[in-house]
């Protein structure tokens with residue numbers, strides 16, 4: 001379980017980091033918390049020759065609550081959970097983060113790494129789609145923003161170009177009184193989801209996304225529209241018609257489809273009970 | 277691949293060494309520094325036997341490159357003894373409450389529990405179970421581990437004397 005050899009870089013500015021990425025091309029990878037990348041490197045499923053550690057770049061840290069919510073890419077799950085202002089402004093973030101992995105992983109794993117990774121098992125991508133978040137990306141030619149709903153193409157294939165760094169996640173403030181729930185079924189604490197659902201429901205709007213039930217997170221516009229009009233059964237049916245689970249060690253596809261229906265109903269009930 | 281010059285503080289002692297960047301923190305601690313308290317259980321980021329305290333966070337040292345600990349303050353189970361070398365409160369409570377059988381998971385358990393009690397000095401039993409969920413034990417069934425941590429919390433709050 002020894003990773004392949006690499007050169008370690010620890011830039012202190014974003015410009016330096018994007019410069020290193022441009023210089024080394026696809027031989028380089030950025031390192032955030034490393035809690036997805038290092039396990040892959042130990043298995044030699046990834047063998048970058050250059051690792052660019054983002055830990056010393058101050059601009060990637062911090063949570064700001066302005067006209068919208070801005071979470072720096074290098075904010076850890078533990079920092080997100082501990083932030084009282086964020087928990088008040090958008091409580092589903094803490095509820096979901098507490099269901100990711102275990103305490104040790106949450107101290108190190110970052111929000112940016114979780115959304116950039118592209119593993120369908122990651123919890124934050126579906127959550128960010130539910131919230132209508134945008135990702136800020138910076139590359140050699142400047143910066144751009146991409147909607148979370150347009151970011152994921154298939155497992156590990158995202159809209160991010162190889163020479164771009166995801167710098168922040170931007171989330172619109174949920175309307176006051178919006179009910180929320182993140183519901184996750186897992187085999188044991190610390191495990192990835194067998195199925196998970198993120199639900200936001202307000203007076204005239206609703207949003208639903210599901211995790212680990214296809215090769216990318218599934219945000220269902222039809223499910224959100226049905227729920228916004230009060231049609232719970234229609235919302236569940238619409239979401240289930242868009243997922244595409246596959247058989248694996250978390251169970252056969254039919255079982256996952258069943259679990260998805262159960263947890264989505266639970267999430268909707270809980271979100272509605274919390275809506276004001 | 278150039279070696280990196282690593283500096284960190286481990287259990288209060290400054291250390292310096294050259295290491296290959298791909299060296300995992302657990303291997304650096306055990307093989308370079310001879311600090312064998314943190315154990316390698318699974319090597320796949322699941323069991324928590326390799327847990328150390330890094331700048332006030334519990335981390336799995338099998339899932340960090342040594343460079344990620346550059347300049348860090350690290351505490352291992354060896355660093356949790358009293359200044360006179362006797363067992364610290366958590367260590368003593370694990371002994372008193374039989375919080376171990378084979379003992380393989382114990383260094384990780386105690387190091388994690390240390391940070392948990394720093395952050396939450398008065399945890400409920402549920403808080404302890406949730407806070408310890410990154411540490412696996414194949415022997416005890418966890419019951420006595422939870423008891424030991426609850427007892428240590430009470431001693432550290434001054435509510436209970438450590439029996440001797």
Ligand SMILES: Cc1cc2nc3c(=O)[nH]c(=O)nc-3n(C[C@H](O)[C@H](O)[C@H](O)COP(=O)(O)OP(=O)(O)OC[C@H]3O[C@@H](n4cnc5c(N)ncnc54)[C@H](O)[C@@H]3O)c2cc1C
Pocket residue numbers: 029030031032033034035036037038039054073074099100101102105108109110111112113114116117121122123124164165166167190191192193320321322
């Ligand atoms: C035991 C265990 C259980 C886990 N359980 C869960 C779980 O239940 N749910 C869950 O969601 N996750 C889980 N994870 C994954 C964990 O949350 C990871 O920390 C997370 O997926 C990646 O974040 P990271 O900061 O560790 O990123 P890294 O591992 O450092 O990076 C992941 C990938 O993203 C790229 N990347 C990282 N940051 C950026 C950036 N800013 N810009 C561009 N590219 C970037 C890297 O190059 C790499 O390819 C688990 C991990 C472990 C070890």
Ligand code: FES
Pocket residue numbers: 315316317318319320321322323324325326327336337338339
């Ligand atoms: S050896 Fe590190 S988590 Fe098991």
Ligand code: FES
Pocket residue numbers: 375376377378379380381382412413414415416
């Ligand atoms: S005492 Fe044997 S693994 Fe915990």
